[in-house]
Amino acid sequence: MNNRNRGKNTGDDALFGSEKQTGKLKLAVQDMQYLLTREYAEKAASELVGNRYRLKTRQIQAIRGASASDHQIRNRNLKQTEIGALKNRTIYLDGFNVLILLESLLSGAYIFEGLDGCFRDLSGIHGSYKKVKQTMEAVALIKAFFVKNKVQKLVWIFDQPVSNSGRIKQLIHEFALENNLNWEVELQFNPDKFLAGCSEVVISSDAWILDHCSCWFNLVGYLIREEQLFSNQIRLS
Structure with a gap:
């Protein structure tokens, strides 16, 4: 059994609790x-704000993820797709972004709702992805969303350069076969650029992708409400 956990860092309770x-x-x-x-550039802005409020590194990471300009918020809101519009559609999912965020949520790590309504976490894969205890539970939640809302096809996009991306591709491919799901799993060298240029609905909380894609859906926000996944969520809006 895999005993790895995506959970909190030591000290997170003092920073966010x-x-x-x-x-x-x-x-x-x-x-x-x-x-x-x-x-203002994001880095310069976060340095100014971090100094003003005497924030620690992980707190600065949290506020950077939660923040956006007025224009970015309006633009993202205009492109956000509602749940009813997903029936019989093909959807592209930002694999590591969504999977790690759900793993963090399920493991009790702090996640942060930003000004655009998206949730973001503080985990990083640092060039290598490792499956954790919550991985298959996260995949099962995505299956429940897919089936309930009669999505035609779900295409998972993973970063090919990330170590173990081939393993997670195989894992999800086998899960889809076992559960008779119309899922595809692709490895891309530049998944952000690929998803930003996609003409179909995209699922991601990556700010750059949301700013550049044609339309997107807030899956994690939906799952939190629909499946009542309440843990350490902090609303920073």
Whole structure:
């Protein structure tokens, strides 16, 4: 059995587990929005805000993920697809982005709802993906969404350069065969560019992809509501 867990880092409770800390982070996100709207670079804006509120590295990572300019928020909202529009459609899913976010959620790690309504986590694959205890539970949640909403086809896109991408491709391919699901799994050298240029609905919480794709669906937000997946979620909007 795989005993790896995607969960919290040591010290995350001190950084995110109190109303005092979350209140400070919400103010920091408001300041980030102001600066990004006035075309400050994200790095410069996060340094200014981080210094003002004396934020730690992981707190800065959280507010960067949650922040966006007014224009970005409007643009993403206009392109967001509702659940009823997914029936009989082909959907492209940002594999590592969505899978790791769901693994983090299911393991009790902190995840953060940003100004665009998307949830993001603080995990990274750092060039190599490792399956964890929550991996197949996450895949099963995606299956439930796929079947319930009569999606025609789901195409998983994974980063080919990431170590073990071939293994997760095989794992999901076998799961799809066993459950008679119309899923495809592809490896792409530049999945962000591929998904951003896709004409079909995209599932991702990657900010650059959301800014450049033609339409997207907030799967993790949907699953949290539909499956009542309430754990360590922090709303920073």
